[in-house]
Amino acid sequence: MTKRSARARLITWPAICIIIFTSLLLNGCIVRDVFRNASDYVGDMVPEGGDGYGKRVVVVPFSSGTRKLTPLALDLTNYLTSNLDKDRNYSRISFDKLAAVMKQAADKVTLSEALMTAGRNMGINAIITGSVTDMALRYRLKGLYGLRENTPFVILEAQLRLADPVSGVVFSEKTLFEELEIEEMEAHNIRMGKDIDPKRVAKLLNEIKPEALDWLHSELGDLNWGGVILKVDGKRVLTTVGQDSGLKKGQQLAVLERGERLKSVTGQQIYLPGITLGYIKLLDIGKETSWAEMMPVNAEDMPEVKLIKKGPGAKKNQADGKGKNTTLAKPEPPKATPAPQLEPPQKPLKQPVKLPDGRFLPMVEPGHIVKPD
Numbered sequence: 001m002t003k004r005s006a007r008a009r010l011i012t013w014p015a016i017c018i019i020i021f022t023s024l025l026l027n028g029c030i031v032r033d034v035f036r037n038a039s040d041y042v043g044d045m046v047p048e049g050g051d052g053y054g055k056r057v058v059v060v061p062f063s064s065g066t067r068k069l070t071p072l073a074l075d076l077t078n079y080l081t082s083n084l085d086k087d088r089n090y091s092r093i094s095f096d097k098l099a100a101v102m103k104q105a106a107d108k109v110t111l112s113e114a115l116m117t118a119g120r121n122m123g124i125n126a127i128i129t130g131s132v133t134d135m136a137l138r139y140r141l142k143g144l145y146g147l148r149e150n151t152p153f154v155i156l157e158a159q160l161r162l163a164d165p166v167s168g169v170v171f172s173e174k175t176l177f178e179e180l181e182i183e184e185m186e187a188h189n190i191r192m193g194k195d196i197d198p199k200r201v202a203k204l205l206n207e208i209k210p211e212a213l214d215w216l217h218s219e220l221g222d223l224n225w226g227g228v229i230l231k232v233d234g235k236r237v238l239t240t241v242g243q244d245s246g247l248k249k250g251q252q253l254a255v256l257e258r259g260e261r262l263k264s265v266t267g268q269q270i271y272l273p274g275i276t277l278g279y280i281k282l283l284d285i286g287k288e289t290s291w292a293e294m295m296p297v298n299a300e301d302m303p304e305v306k307l308i309k310k311g312p313g314a315k316k317n318q319a320d321g322k323g324k325n326t327t328l329a330k331p332e333p334p335k336a337t338p339a340p341q342l343e344p345p346q347k348p349l350k351q352p353v354k355l356p357d358g359r360f361l362p363m364v365e366p367g368h369i370v371k372p373d
Contacts, residue, residue: 116165125164130159237292
């Protein structure tokens with residue numbers, strides 16, 4: 001295999017810079033801040049550099065642009081899954097198991113949202129998707145116009161993506177590209193409709209495979225561990241923490257509220273950072289889930305949330321950010337019209353549970369995120 005020519009590199013890098021610069025101009029600082037905050041959120045899940053906790057990983061069968069590329073996509077998928085099975089740092093969950101959970105919500109949301117929601121409910125930390133996007137004949141043009149040396153070569157391109165369903169962001173993406181020079185006669189036969197030599201294709205794929213695995217190991221090592229609250233039962237909560245995480249009985253975990261959900265310019269759902277609601281202590285570590293106990297919070301340490309206070313002392317809604325004991329604003333009465341439309345009643349906000357000693361239980365709900373303390 002030969003490297004790209006200097007001219008190809010000169011063309012590629014300016015094009016990439018132009019695309020990035022144009023994207024920044026079009027999207028503005030708000031989009032930039034959204035991605036930065038989302039990235040910080042992912043980075044805040046565990047200490048920088050990884051914490052050694054076991055991660056659950058799913059590899060979705062790779063797609064392909066044409067039927068000819070389908071066997072290559074399947075081969076690359078099997079290569080990555082077989083190597084992940086050999087690594088004790090990860091617990092690979094079969095895609096069939098994820099797909100079964102996806103069916104429960106597939107008719108209500110988009111396929112990508114169903115994939116992320118199912119992964120979150122199963123405590124999956126990484127969903128790997130990808131595709132073999134291109135395999136074609138190319139020519140490398142060298143020299144001055146009229147005196148060019150046209151060197152034929154075949155290329156194989158694959159794209160990989162790693163998504164974190166807990167935080168709801170695409171953690172990393174990678175495009176892999178390999179090329180192999182061939183003779184002019186072979187190139188002529190390909191132009192006439194002959195398939196690329198399978199041996200050439202196998203060689204290109206074998207060069208992409210280790211690159212894909214190295215990238216995957218690197219990104220999984222940087223990906224932060226996180227779990228999700230599945231159920232709340234009094235003082236106890238059911239979490240996606242399992243024996244594969246490496247967490248121990250009695251270990252404390254912080255509970256974070258999921259922040260505001262936004263949609264990026266690419267259509268990807270992004271969750272902004274949420275506040276820390278409190279802490280839980282693991283009671284029993286099951287195979288895939290664990291029960292934990294809420295740790296009481298002092299009144300002064302309670303995060304600012306919208307509370308409801310009944311009685312004459314309640315005067316205004318806390319939406320103005322003043323005071324802790326507030327009430328919901330009453331909806332205005334409907335205007336007199338021939339067919340008045342009454343506004344639906346507002347849903348009461350959840351009240352914190354006060355304990356006999358004056359402390360409160362954290363306002364934890366299903367879907368909240370847990371991370372190591």
